[in-house]
Amino acid sequence: MADCYINIFVDGDKESKLSEAGLAGEIKDVGGKKAIQVKASEKEQKKLVKGFPDLAFDDANACVLPETAENTVFDIICNAKTTDVMKMAIMKIYNPLAGKAPRSAQR
Template identity: 75%
Template sequence: MADCFINIFLNDERIKQLEAAGLGGEIKELGGKKAIQVKATDKEQKKMVKGFPGLAFDADNACVLPEAAEKTVFDIVVNMKTLDVMKFAIMKIYNPLAGKAPRSAQR
C-alpha cells in the first residue's frame, strides 16, 4: 500500500475557515466539488480500514471518512493550520476497541 488521501469536501463555511487559517491555497477541485486532501500513511490507512468497516478507496487511493470522523479531521486541520495532521488525528478518530465486548474481570 502506498500513501493515501482523505478527501474532505467543502461548503462555503468550511472554505472561509480554511482561508482564515491560511490554507486557501490547498483547496482543489475534485469531481466538480471543492475539497482538501489530507495525506495519510499506509499504517494510518490500515487503522482507518480497521476502524471504519466498509471504508472504500478510489483509484487514486483516496477515501471519504464517515461524517463525525471527517469533522474531527477538518477541525484539527483548521486549528493546526496545516494538512499534515494525520499522525495526531488518527489518535482522535481511531478506536481500536470499537465493536469489541468488554472483558469481564477474572478472579
C-alpha cells in the same frame, strides 16, 4: 498499498474557515467539487480501514470519512493550520476497541 488521501469536501462555511487558517491554497478540484486532501501513510490507512470497515478507496487511493470523523479531522486541520495532521487525527478518530465486547475482570 501506498500512501492514501482523505478527501474533505468544502462548502462555503468550511472554505471560510480554511481561509482564516491560511489554508485556502490547499483547496483543490476533486471530481468537480472543491476539497482538501489529507495525506495518510500506509499504516494510518490500515487503521482507518480497521476502524471504518465500510470505507471505500477510489482509483487515486482516496476516501471520504464518515461525517463525524471528517468533522474531527477538519477541526484539527483548522486549529493546527496544516493538512499534515493524520498522526494526531488518527488518535482522535480511531478506536481499536470498537465493536469488541468488554472483558470481565478475572479474579
